[in-house]
Amino acid sequence: MRDPYLYEDVPVLRNLLGIKTQELLDEAEADYVVYRLKDLVTHPLPGDYHTDHFLNMHQQIFQDIFDWAGCPRTIAIYKEEDVLGGQSVEYSDPFDIVTDIHHVLKNMREKDWNLMDTAELANQFCESLAALWKIHPFREGNTRTTVTFCCQFIDEQGRHINRKLFEDNAGYVRTALVAYNAYFADGSDFRKKEYLYKIVYDAFKNN
Known part of the structure; x- marks a missing residue:
C-alpha cells in the first residue's frame, strides 16, 4: 500500500514548503520546529491536558511544515529499530x-x-511519557510533541523538570523510549526501563 503522506514521485513527506529532498526538509523542519519549541517554553499552550490539547500541541509545533499537523495518522506505521x-x-x-x-x-x-x-516522580513520569509516546498518534513528530506536552504538564503541577536535558540528548531519549516499550503482543518482553528513568530522574534533580 502506498503511503499517502509521501509525494508520489519521491519518498519524502508532503509538506507546505514543497520540498522534495529529505536533507532539505530535515533542515527546514529543524529551523521551524526549534522556533516553535522555544516559543512554547515562554508561552505554554493553553488547555486542560485532554486529547484535543495534545493534538493541538502537535499542530502548534508542526504548523509550518505539514497541513495535517494536529491530525491523528490514518495509516499503520512500522519503524525498524x-x-x-x-x-x-x-x-x-x-x-x-x-x-x-x-x-x-x-x-x-x-x-x-x-x-x-x-524517585517515584521520575518513575511515574516515565510511565506516562512512555505510554503516550507508544501510541505514536502522528505520521511524524511524535517524540518532540510527546516530550514537550509532558514537560509542560508536569511544570504546571509545580514539579519542574529540566527540558534542556531532553533537547540536548534527543537521540538518547528516543532510543530510551523504544527500549521502554519493547514488549509485544506475542508475550515477548525485552523492556529496558532504566535508560529512560536515568535521564528523567536527572532532569528532575537538575531542574
Whole structure:
C-alpha cells in the first residue's frame, strides 16, 4: 500500500514548503520546529491536558511544515529499530489512537504528582511519557510533541523538570523510549526501563 503522506514521485513527506529532498526538509523542519519549541517554553499552550490539547500541541509545533499537523495518522506505521534488531515498537492502530490518548491522559491527570518523592516522580513520569509516546498518534513528530506536552504538564503541577536535558540528548531519549516499550503482543518482553528513568530522574534533580 502506498503511503499517502509521501509525494508520489519521491519518498519524502508532503509538506507546505514543497520540498522534495529529505536533507532539505530535515533542515527546514529543524529551523521551524526549534522556533516553535522555544516559543512554547515562554508561552505554554493553553488547555486542560485532554486529547484535543495534545493534538493541538502537535499542530502548534508542526504548523509550518505539514497541513495535517494536529491530525491523528490514518495509516499503520512500522519503524525498524536498531536497538530491537530491526523490529518495530507496536504502535496503536489508527482506529484506536484517540481512545488510547484519552486513557493515557486520564491516568496522567489522576496521579498525585505533588505527593511523590523524586524517585517515584521520575518513575511515574516515565510511565506516562512512555505510554503516550507508544501510541505514536502522528505520521511524524511524535517524540518532540510527546516530550514537550509532558514537560509542560508536569511544570504546571509545580514539579519542574529540566527540558534542556531532553533537547540536548534527543537521540538518547528516543532510543530510551523504544527500549521502554519493547514488549509485544506475542508475550515477548525485552523492556529496558532504566535508560529512560536515568535521564528523567536527572532532569528532575537538575531542574
